[in-house]
Amino acid sequence: MPVKIKAWMNSPTHKANIINSKYREIGIGIVNGTLNGIKTTLVVQHFGTPISGIVSGDQTSEENNYNTDKVGIIESPEIIVNPAVSKTINPVTVSKTLGLIMFTLILSVILIDAFLTYKNKTYRLSGSSAGHISFLAIIFLLLLFSHQGTIF
């Protein structure tokens, strides 16, 4: 393993990721096996910063911005973090927020529809409002309480 660390530190791009102060956590995976017919050891680094991470200096936290370096017989893609990018939008947070908004809208529409059809005593061939609301409410709660990208 020290050989690998030495190899990473001798590689300017790998070293840039290792000493990058934006990353607060690291995970390392090592797998022995056969790759493309050749016995090899694949070592993967996975860098990240938790959403609640405190970042020193004037750099803004890269929320769940994970970066992976690999050392093995495969030439790994060189990943360099652009220091000019100080703030990124987490796409998962965008999806989650949009999802919550859409679920709220749909649930509101179904509730209003159920109330109006009941009030006006309208008979209409449609799905069960109770079923829709139960299902969508559960999915809404799962979406609200699910969390992503946490290192455990």
Add this chain to the structure above:
Amino acid sequence: MSIIKEIKRNPIEFTILFIILIIGTILFFYFDYHPHNQRRVVYVTGASYFAWSIIHHYRQKDLELSIVIEYFVIAIFAALMLSSTLF
């Protein structure tokens, strides 16, 4: 309200639906940090909800293509929306 009346009219069917949803919720949180399994749970829960709707409306004798499509779209939308946030 019509929702409560609907549940009271078909208590067994709605109990089955609630059991499906509760099991889905428990399994979702049981597989916390395992997004692949969580995705499977979401897809199975969506499919179960769709199957429940077919049986429910078949028993109500009002099963129509428009209703099937309505449930299908809601199940697909919910499952895709939730699974797209699991990493």
